[in-house]
Amino acid sequence: MLTKSTIKFIKSLQEKKYRKQEQCFVVEGAKSVEEVLQSDFGVEMLVASPEFVQSVESWRSNIQIFEAKPTEMAGLGDFQSNDAALAVVRMKPKTEPVVSPNSFTLLLDDIRDPGNLGTIIRTADWYGIQTIIASEETVDFYSPKVINSTKGSFIRIHFSNADLSQVLQKQTALPVYGAFLDGEDVHTIQFPKGGLLVIGNESKGISPTVEKFVTNRVTIPRYGKAESLNAAIATAILLDNIKR
Amino acid sequence: MLTKSTIKFIKSLQEKKYRKQEQCFVVEGAKSVEEVLQSDFGVEMLVASPEFVQSVESWRSNIQIFEAKPTEMAGLGDFQSNDAALAVVRMKPKTEPVVSPNSFTLLLDDIRDPGNLGTIIRTADWYGIQTIIASEETVDFYSPKVINSTKGSFIRIHFSNADLSQVLQKQTALPVYGAFLDGEDVHTIQFPKGGLLVIGNESKGISPTVEKFVTNRVTIPRYGKAESLNAAIATAILLDNIKR
Numbered sequence: 364m365l366t367k368s369t370i371k372f373i374k375s376l377q378e379k380k381y382r383k384q385e386q387c388f389v390v391e392g393a394k395s396v397e398e399v400l401q402s403d404f405g406v407e408m409l410v411a412s413p414e415f416v417q418s419v420e421s422w423r424s425n426i427q428i429f430e431a432k433p434t435e436m437a438g439l440g441d442f443q444s445n446d447a448a449l450a451v452v453r454m455k456p457k458t459e460p461v462v463s464p465n466s467f468t469l470l471l472d473d474i475r476d477p478g479n480l481g482t483i484i485r486t487a488d489w490y491g492i493q494t495i496i497a498s499e500e501t502v503d504f505y506s507p508k509v510i511n512s513t514k515g516s517f518i519r520i521h522f523s524n525a526d527l528s529q530v531l532q533k534q535t536a537l538p539v540y541g542a543f544l545d546g547e548d549v550h551t552i553q554f555p556k557g558g559l560l561v562i563g564n565e566s567k568g569i570s571p572t573v574e575k576f577v578t579n580r581v582t583i584p585r586y587g588k589a590e591s592l593n594a595a596i597a598t599a600i601l602l603d604n605i606k607r
Numbered sequence: 608m609l610t611k612s613t614i615k616f617i618k619s620l621q622e623k624k625y626r627k628q629e630q631c632f633v634v635e636g637a638k639s640v641e642e643v644l645q646s647d648f649g650v651e652m653l654v655a656s657p658e659f660v661q662s663v664e665s666w667r668s669n670i671q672i673f674e675a676k677p678t679e680m681a682g683l684g685d686f687q688s689n690d691a692a693l694a695v696v697r698m699k700p701k702t703e704p705v706v707s708p709n710s711f712t713l714l715l716d717d718i719r720d721p722g723n724l725g726t727i728i729r730t731a732d733w734y735g736i737q738t739i740i741a742s743e744e745t746v747d748f749y750s751p752k753v754i755n756s757t758k759g760s761f762i763r764i765h766f767s768n769a770d771l772s773q774v775l776q777k778q779t780a781l782p783v784y785g786a787f788l789d790g791e792d793v794h795t796i797q798f799p800k801g802g803l804l805v806i807g808n809e810s811k812g813i814s815p816t817v818e819k820f821v822t823n824r825v826t827i828p829r830y831g832k833a834e835s836l837n838a839a840i841a842t843a844i845l846l847d848n849i850k851r
Contacts, residue, residue: 482837482839584851586734589729593839
């Protein structure tokens, strides 16, 4: 049975302060919980329906397991309804990001919307991106809305926070792509195998300090009248053009 | 000054029931309000900072204008903070959607997330799409979250709701594209000038009744491991490949 203090603990992980203190975060929904149980993330606690618990108990005995009714699970996490499973997962220790010269690395310059960050991670995973480095101001990777909108892709992406200027200072051998209004048409560029792609903030775009490091200014051609594209949408279109 | 009953009226427009009853919806933020004032939408009421009111008063005298402080405007709409402007706008009368044979028309088969719908409208506007037809189950076009995430593009798109099967039954001359896992690679297809593009529901994809009308099954190639793409992301990538 879920005690009041366990409920309080799980709910506290909605807030960044407590996630940092506990070094834990929440994963919701049967599919993502299944995936995280099979990953190399450490799962501390599982709250799930009897059916779900039965399906995993045999191969995971080192975690705290609570059977719960849908009514008990409602309100524990960010989902409006979740009748199957919720896991409390341990954050991985921070490691230095590795920028490979043979693939593309995504650099996020101050993405603020959790839905955008989650969708960028999911899209990057679709396009085979392995490393994402985000500015310190970027919304918390472990926020429930970010984790939920990655649809499980948070497991496969190597994500880290860093000062982007410092990262870029070290990468002088690789081309650095960034989207601007005055760049080269992405439909006609021949992209190399490896490089860095910078995605700017939702309203301000790429910051001046990061812009200095951009070697290749690119533009997504516009055929209509919208003034701009959403940051996650722009990321997807750039990755599709880079990979094709 | 804003009276209690005006505040109540504006707040009621957060709900679909009252929007339908009043045939009005809310537009928030200086930029979108400016755009809607310059459009052919009828603006009923403007709540704005004295500076904003001064900038528009001279050329719009047939609307109710209220000057308000940021504290008064907070909580009126969906924005967490909005210190500039909010408008109550009249819905346009419903008209039959026109499917042009010389351009692409977007068909939305049950898009449920307001952020996705808004982003799809904004992206469609970027790619010069003029007409979007959505199934009756699709989230309400006039919902504040939809309107806000279009970033003003709701003004330029001809949007209507209809039974998609009935629309498709009449369009036998045009190719109907839909994304499936077993389709032709969008990177190698030569798209025509005109056609219909169907976007399916976030979790279920294109429904069987609509799938019957799809003449061209297409696939966005995957280079990594994510299981699927977000509906708005898929729309963007398809449109970029159609238009290039």
